[in-house]
Amino acid sequence: MRPMILLAALVLGPIMATTVSAQIDDICGDTGVMPGLDSPFAHVPYVYGKITLKGFDPASKFPKVTIIFSDVGQTANRYAVGRSGNYCFRRTGGGGTLVVEVDGIEVARRTLTAFGSSQQREDFEIEAAAHQRTVPAAVIKAPSKFARPLNEKTVELYKKAAEAEQKNDTVSEVKILNDIVAIDPDDFVAWAKLGSVYFLQNLYPESDAAYRKCLALRVDYTPAWINVGQLRVAQKQFAAAVEIYKYAAALEPDNARIYRLLGEAYLQNKQGSLAVEVLDQALKLDPVGQAECHLLKGRLFELARAKELATKEYKAFLAKVPDHPDKKKLEKFIAANPE
Numbered sequence: 414m415r416p417m418i419l420l421a422a423l424v425l426g427p428i429m430a431t432t433v434s435a436q437i438d439d440i441c442g443d444t445g446v447m448p449g450l451d452s453p454f455a456h457v458p459y460v461y462g463k464i465t466l467k468g469f470d471p472a473s474k475f476p477k478v479t480i481i482f483s484d485v486g487q488t489a490n491r492y493a494v495g496r497s498g499n500y501c502f503r504r505t506g507g508g509g510t511l512v513v514e515v516d517g518i519e520v521a522r523r524t525l526t527a528f529g530s531s532q533q534r535e536d537f538e539i540e541a542a543a544h545q546r547t548v549p550a551a552v553i554k555a556p557s558k559f560a561r562p563l564n565e566k567t568v569e570l571y572k573k574a575a576e577a578e579q580k581n582d583t584v585s586e587v588k589i590l591n592d593i594v595a596i597d598p599d600d601f602v603a604w605a606k607l608g609s610v611y612f613l614q615n616l617y618p619e620s621d622a623a624y625r626k627c628l629a630l631r632v633d634y635t636p637a638w639i640n641v642g643q644l645r646v647a648q649k650q651f652a653a654a655v656e657i658y659k660y661a662a663a664l665e666p667d668n669a670r671i672y673r674l675l676g677e678a679y680l681q682n683k684q685g686s687l688a689v690e691v692l693d694q695a696l697k698l699d700p701v702g703q704a705e706c707h708l709l710k711g712r713l714f715e716l717a718r719a720k721e722l723a724t725k726e727y728k729a730f731l732a733k734v735p736d737h738p739d740k741k742k743l744e745k746f747i748a749a750n751p752e
Contacts, residue, residue: 440534441501458504460525462535464494464513476516477575478539481613484509484525489613493579513537517606518636522670523705524677533738559602559634567593567600574606586610594626601630605637612644620644635664635671642674651682662691669699673706685713704733720750728752 440461464478475496482502483489492500513521521537570593577586590607594600608623621644627637638661645654658675665671672695679688692706711726727743737743 440499458532459501460504460509460511460533460535461499461501462537464498464500464537464539466498466515467538467540477514477578479514479517479578481512481514482509491578491581491613511535513539515539517602517609519639522674559631559636561600561602564597564600566596567603570596583610583614587614599630601627601634601637604630605634605640608637608644609640612640612647615647617644617648633664635661635668638664639671639674642678646678646681651678654678655682655684667698669695669703672698673703673709676706676709680709680713685717688713701733704730707733720746721752724750724752 440463441459460482464480466476466478478494478498479491480494480500481489481491484504490502492502494500509525511521511523511525512519520539523535523537525533525535570589574586574589574593577583577589587607587610590603590610593603594607597603604623604627608620608627611617611620611623621641624637624641624644627634628641631637638657642654642657642661645651645657655675655678658671658678662668662671662675672691676688676692676695679685679691689710692710695703696706707726707730711723711730714720714723714726724747727747731737731740731743
């Protein structure tokens with residue numbers, strides 16, 4: 414399945430504490446959490462929001478949408494998003510990462526800054542790929558890029574694996590996925606999924622082995638290459654991550670998200686000039702969806718004491734995301750460091 418396009422996200426900043434409490438409780442209430450009761454004065458940090466699917470065929474089965482959150486204070490937490498699209502996570506550390514998966518394929522990733530309001534809203538709009546859109550009944554849908562023949566022997570196992578994932582039962586999910594590849598060792602999608610589940614358990618050698626199995630079967634399976642890159646970053650093998658993302662970009666040269674991930678890997682590998690080049694490419698391909706690249710470049714320029722360049726990037730970011738929670742802090746920096 415081709416990765417879907419991440420459109421502009423609306424980040425709605427709070428105006429008054431009472432407004433924030435009502436807003437966050439309305440969204441988090443779907444997940445069984447009531448931050449307004451937990452923290453009426455917004456002292457307990459949460460990240461929450463809504464995931465909106467656009468253009469999907471209403472006659473088809475509702476896709477499985479999962480959002481994953483991790484920060485420096487905790488390992489990844491997964492939440493299966495219902496039709497409301499609402500999600501909510503309690504934060505224990507600074508910064509963090511949100512990842513959105515649709516039917517097991519990562520379609521969006523966003524890095525959260527360590528500064529800003531303690532209760533932060535992050536919304537996503539996910540646009541359907543061409544083969545997932547509403548089409549006339551007489552039109553036959555083209556198969557996805559990575560489609561493979563259905564194996565009747567593993568259909569029920571896939572259903573059980575999905576149920577285990579919704580329950581966050583990774584032990585059962587690993588067992589079921591291993592059963593799938595035992596029956597159908599050529600199922601590269603199952604191998605990739607197994608690698609992802611091992612990765613979430615911090616079982617890096619097992620994750621690496623599963624991804625290798627996947628890519629030996631389907632070397633152009635870009636979602637696996639992206640995940641291998643993330644595995645290398647987690648292992649602090651930044652130079653290796655750079656090479657992997659470069660290869661993924663060669664496979665999908667129009668995928669803006671890959672260029673952003675490559676830019677982040679360059680930054681972690683202390684190759685700032687190369688990072689700027691690929692972050693610019695991400696912005697060229699998706700100016701609004703990858704607006705976060707302006708923040709990454711701005712921070713790099715700050716560290717390099719090129720504050721006028723940082724100001725330029727922060728201005729460009731706020732022009733695209735005017736209601737970002739860190740708006741006041743960025744505006745303060747801009748005022749103190751005019752171009």
